[in-house]
Amino acid sequence: MAANMDQIQQKALNALEPYILLSKSANSPRAAADLVTQATSAPNTFVFAELLQTPNIQSLQTTSEEHARYLTLLQIFAWGTWSDYTSNPNLPKLSETQQTKLRQLSLLTLCTNPSNLTYVHLLEALDLPTPRALEDLVISSIYAGLLTAKLDILSQRVDVSSVASLRDLKPGSIPTMVSTLEDWDSRCVSVLADLEEHAREVRRKAQEQRRRETEHEKAVAKAMGEGEGKGRGNWGREGVGSRRRGMKWM
Structure with a gap:
């Protein structure tokens, strides 16, 4: 199980590698902002710390407010949660793919506390409309290798046995x-x-x-x-x- 989780982490790092290379040529704020959108939308990209550390991405912090918000968005994908995103109305609008990914990453963070794993709490924390939507998100996370879990429909809980180490540490x-x-x-x-x-x-x-x-x-x-x-x-x-x-x- 641990080996499998390590493979998932390595897979995520490999998926991010092309965007780290592209960041070297993203010499304008617009290009850097577009790269953030591409990286957070791509399949299998679930870690973002190395991309965050690249100079051209970091330079977004000192450009216009319009472009700086993409750096904030990437930080949320790296270590934040869905509620961090929704609490900031000035952030870029997410595509459906980005929304699913950020909810999946938020689920990994919520899994660190078993008391968070009731349907009631998860529905609120992830801003999902129905239990079925929550179950679909959990199932997609399981198939993506992000976690190992079972849906306890009777007790309205998610029983998690392991979580991939895909969340970056906040500075x-x-x-x-x-x-x-x-x-x-x-x-x-x-x-x-x-x-x-x-x-x-x-x-x-x-x-x-x-x-x-x-x-x-x-x-x-x-x-x-x-x-x-x-x-x-x-x-x-x-x-x-x-x-x-x-x-x-x-």
């Missing part, structure tokens, strides 16, 4: 990721400490229970031993008396 996100991992590590340590304390308490109670059971068994055994001794003594005296009475009668 400045490393410190946030480190902080998140440190917080997660701290919680794990706390949970382990609680589990160890609980285990010690369970062992203590088990030992106490065994001690009480042992004392109870000893007490029962002692009482039974004393009872048997008294029974034998009484039986012996009664037997002697009976024999004596029998002899006197004769």
Whole structure:
């Protein structure tokens, strides 16, 4: 499975390579903007960091607002989501192909949190009109090799078992990721400490229970031993008396 996901990533990098080469000759803002449209529309292009780093694409940031918005659009395809796109009304209009691709990439980001994978949440986050439209998007993502998942129609959830590493890291996100991992590590340590304390308490109670059971068994055994001794003594005296009475009668 991991090897297959690596192949998908390599396939996406290979698909982007021609546009990286074309960026070297995209010497005008219009040509660079058109290249962004072509790259985000092409089949199998799902990673864009290397294209973003090319000088002619970066130069869009310092040109007119009309062309700068294509750089913003490419950044959203690289690490953003559908909601990032819809929250900015000044971005270029997407073709149907681009819309599907951005929703697929957004789905990969949403998969990082299992609580996001209900139909209700996904329909809202991806701005899809019906559950069937969501299911079609998930199925297309599965066939594209972007993720491994099953549709739980009864529970209205998407059960995801693996996701391809196709999302680029947003600049400045490393410190946030480190902080998140440190917080997660701290919680794990706390949970382990609680589990160890609980285990010690369970062992203590088990030992106490065994001690009480042992004392109870000893007490029962002692009482039974004393009872048997008294029974034998009484039986012996009664037997002697009976024999004596029998002899006197004769």
